[in-house]
Amino acid sequence: MIPMDRSSRPIVRQMYDLLYAALGPQHWWPADTREEVIIGAILTQNTSWKNVERAIGSLRQADCLTLRRINSIAADRLAELIRSSGTHRVKADRLKNLTRWLQSRFDGDLDALFALERRAARRELLSVTGIGPETADAILLYAGGVPTFVVDAYTNRILRRHYIISPDGSDYGATQAIFERTLPPDDRLYGEYHALLVETGKRFCRKRAECERCPLVALPHDPSI
Numbered sequence: 493m494i495p496m497d498r499s500s501r502p503i504v505r506q507m508y509d510l511l512y513a514a515l516g517p518q519h520w521w522p523a524d525t526r527e528e529v530i531i532g533a534i535l536t537q538n539t540s541w542k543n544v545e546r547a548i549g550s551l552r553q554a555d556c557l558t559l560r561r562i563n564s565i566a567a568d569r570l571a572e573l574i575r576s577s578g579t580h581r582v583k584a585d586r587l588k589n590l591t592r593w594l595q596s597r598f599d600g601d602l603d604a605l606f607a608l609e610r611r612a613a614r615r616e617l618l619s620v621t622g623i624g625p626e627t628a629d630a631i632l633l634y635a636g637g638v639p640t641f642v643v644d645a646y647t648n649r650i651l652r653r654h655y656i657i658s659p660d661g662s663d664y665g666a667t668q669a670i671f672e673r674t675l676p677p678d679d680r681l682y683g684e685y686h687a688l689l690v691e692t693g694k695r696f697c698r699k700r701a702e703c704e705r706c707p708l709v710a711l712p713h714d715p716s717i
């Protein structure tokens with residue numbers, strides 16, 4: 493089933509209002525610099541933020557929390573520093589891929605990347621081995637201030653349970669389009685909305701949903717989907 497774009501529009505707006513009213517601002521992305529955002533976006537693949545925080549702490553302590561330093565240190569050393577993030581060798585390779593690519597394509601200049609038109613910048617990021625749509629969009633949105641909606645597993649679960657996408661799921665682009673066609677292209681709104689959906693997924697909309705405590709309980713839903 494194709495996402496019900498027309499009928500989902502008001503629900504997508506209502507969801508944001510309900511979540512923001514109940515949970516408030518989420519202050520994402522939790523990082524001091526945009527380079528830290530980018531590093532965190534790769535480290536958080538398939539692991540909890542708690543594990544990422546430990547890896548970020550190790551990188552900071554070793555004075556390696558910049559793309560330039562990551563580009564220059566040995567992959568084995570990098571893997572050791574980010575061990576707590578899980579699949580650390582794979583993630584070290586991905587970080588090295590990214591920094592090598594940034595150096596060769598943009599002379600290490602993030603401003604040059606983010607100055608590209610949105611789709612062009614996204615295509616560039618997706619050309620890096622190990623960077624998929626979710627990571628690319630997180631980098632564009634939270635590091636570059638580019639209004640592109642980030643879709644993750646929590647987003648899909650919540651939308652599924654609220655009849656906005658099919659119970660069989662929806663591809664990344666189709667789910668993203670539901671938000672981007674409904675909401676104005678505002679990076680702060682998109683960033684806040686994604687953070688609120690993640691918080692909702694972690695606190696209420698787990699495998700076993702806790703709808704009675706959830707801010708979205710008043711909207712039509714089926715927690716068994």
Ligand code: SF4
Binds near residue numbers: 715
């Ligand atoms: S916990 Fe229940 S009410 Fe909350 S998002 Fe999930 S299905 Fe909806």
